[in-house]
Amino acid sequence: MLFPQGVAIDGATGAVSPATGRYVKKLSALRDLYASPALVDAFIAEHGDVNAYEVIEYRPEGSDICFGTTIMAPGMIGDEYFLTRGHYHAKKDRGETYYTQSGEGLLLLHSRDGEARVVEMRPGICAFIPPEWAHRSVNTGTTPLVFVWMCTIDAGHDYGEVATRGMRQRAVEQDGRPTVVDNPNYAT
Numbered sequence: 683m684l685f686p687q688g689v690a691i692d693g694a695t696g697a698v699s700p701a702t703g704r705y706v707k708k709l710s711a712l713r714d715l716y717a718s719p720a721l722v723d724a725f726i727a728e729h730g731d732v733n734a735y736e737v738i739e740y741r742p743e744g745s746d747i748c749f750g751t752t753i754m755a756p757g758m759i760g761d762e763y764f765l766t767r768g769h770y771h772a773k774k775d776r777g778e779t780y781y782t783q784s785g786e787g788l789l790l791l792h793s794r795d796g797e798a799r800v801v802e803m804r805p806g807i808c809a810f811i812p813p814e815w816a817h818r819s820v821n822t823g824t825t826p827l828v829f830v831w832m833c834t835i836d837a838g839h840d841y842g843e844v845a846t847r848g849m850r851q852r853a854v855e856q857d858g859r860p861t862v863v864d865n866p867n868y869a870t
């Protein structure tokens with residue numbers, strides 16, 4: 683039987699208590715997602731294989747919904763901001779919300795039928811991610827980007843398509859400001 687529970691979420695650190703799971707993504711694991719993998723190698727040679735982001739989950743067994751936090755380190759590879767892998771949900775009718783707690787970033791999205799959108803990530807903004815939209819977050823600030831995500835427990839992840847085709851857009855710094863540009867390497 684499921685019982686109600688209050689879960690503490692620290693909006694500054696992203697700590698979740700109690701949590702049911704967590705994982706860390708090292709920068710090296712994301713190498714091929716950047717416009718310049720060679721610059722990832724150079725970054726790692728200089729700074730080490732840093733933790734690019736961490737995901738902490740509250741996923742109660744037998745529940746229909748789950749939530750958790752993503753904590754993204756600030757950083758840049760050349761002019762491109764630190765990013766998450768990006769994915770569609772495995773179940774095609776499952777959406778999600780991202781509610782930013784601290785830091786600043788951009789949520790890059792594209793639909794299977796060719797639309798692309800960007801939603802600002804900053805405290806107070808809860809992003810709605812409809813089903814069938816690939817989503818990737820980027821940290822455009824100088825502090826950790828912390829957001830609470832919530833979706834159905836069976837949404838699942840389909841990483842393959844974004845890994846092979848890329849996202850339609852990239853978030854880069856231009857003239858000192860976050861700018862979203864078309865990804866010339868997006869495989870249509």
Ligand code: F6R
Binds near residue numbers: 752766817819833838
């Ligand atoms: C779950 C979700 C987030 C991401 C997390 C890391 O559906 O969207 O919990 O999984 O922000 O991003 P990915 O999974 O793209 O590496």
Ligand code: ZN
Binds near residue numbers: 770
């Ligand atoms: Zn998702």
